[in-house]
Amino acid sequence: MIEIKVLTPDDWPTWRELRLAALAEAPGAFGSRLADWQGDGDREQRWRDRLSILDSLNLVAVLGGRPVGMASGVPTPDPLTLDLISMWVHPDARGRGVGDRLVNEVARWAWERGGEQLRLAVMPDNARAKSLYHRAGFRLTDESGDFLPDGVRREQIMLRPLHPRAASSIKELWWSTKHPRKGEPGTTIP
Template sequence: MIELQVLTPDDWGRWRELRLAALAEAPYAFGSTLADWQGDGDREERWRARLSIPDSYNVLAELGGRPAGMVSGVLQPRDGTVELISLWVGEQARGQGVGDRLVRAVVRWAVGRGAEAVRLAVTPGNAHALALYRRHGFEDTGQLGDEMPDGQRERLLVKRLTAG
C-alpha cells in the first residue's frame, strides 16, 4: 500500500535520505549533483531550508512502510502556476503507482492553491519520467529549460488546470 506524508522542516532527515539516494541513483535527472549536497553542502540547516521554501508542498511516499519516493510543489505567485520539482521514485518501487500518486498529490495541492497550471522540467533522455507526466496530461511547451550537468537542456512541460 502506498502512503503519502507531507513533510515539514523537522522531517529533514527523511528528506535527506531520499534526496541523496535520488542524486546517486539518477544523476541524469536532476540539475543538482550528489556532490552539491555532500561534504560542506550536507548541513541540517540547508536541508531544513529546502523544506521551508515559502508556499511549498513536500511529500514523501512509502510503499509497504518503507520510503519509496518524493516530490515537491512550489507555488509561483508571479504567474499563478505551481512548479513540480524533485520527483523521484526508488528503483524497488517503480512500476507500482508511486510516481502516479506523487504527481496527483501535487496537482491536487495546486488546484487547492488556485493555480492555473502545473509546470515542470524533465531531461530529454528520461523516457520513464516523460511517460509518467504525459499520462497525467502534461504537454511539451516546446521551450528548453536549464542546462544540465551533462550539457543537455531540460524540456519544459505544463498541465493546465481547470476551475473546480
C-alpha cells in the same frame, strides 16, 4: 497501500535520505549533483531550509512502511503556474503507482492554491519520467529549461492544465478534487 506524508522541516532526515538516494541512483535526472549535497553541502540547516520554501509542499511516498518516493510543489512568480520539482521514485517501487500518486497530490495542491497549470522540467533523455508525466496529463512545450551540464542541451518544460474543462480526461486530478485534502504538514494522506 501507498501513503503520502506531508513533510515539515523537522522531517529533514527522511528528505535527506531520499534525496541523496535519488541523486546517487539517477544522477542525470536532476539539475543538482550528489556532490553538491555531500561534504560541506550536507548540513542540517540546509536540509531544513529546503523544506522551508515559502508556501511549498514537500511529500514522501511510503510503501510497505518505508519511504520510496518524493516530490515537491513550489510557487513561482506567476501565481497561476506552480512547479513540480524533486520528483523521484525508488527503482523497487516503480510501476506500482507511486509516481502517479505523488504527481496527482502535487497537482491537487496546485489546484487548491488557485493554480491553472503545473509545470516541470525534465531531462530530454529521461524517457521513463516523460512517460509518467505524459500519462499524468503533462505535455511538452516550446519553452526551454536550464542548460544541462554539457552546456549545449537544455531541460524540457512540460505543462499540465489544472482546470477541469482543460483536463477533463485526467481522472486522477478530478477524483482528488471531490475528496477533501486530509491532513496538514506532518500528517499522512492515506
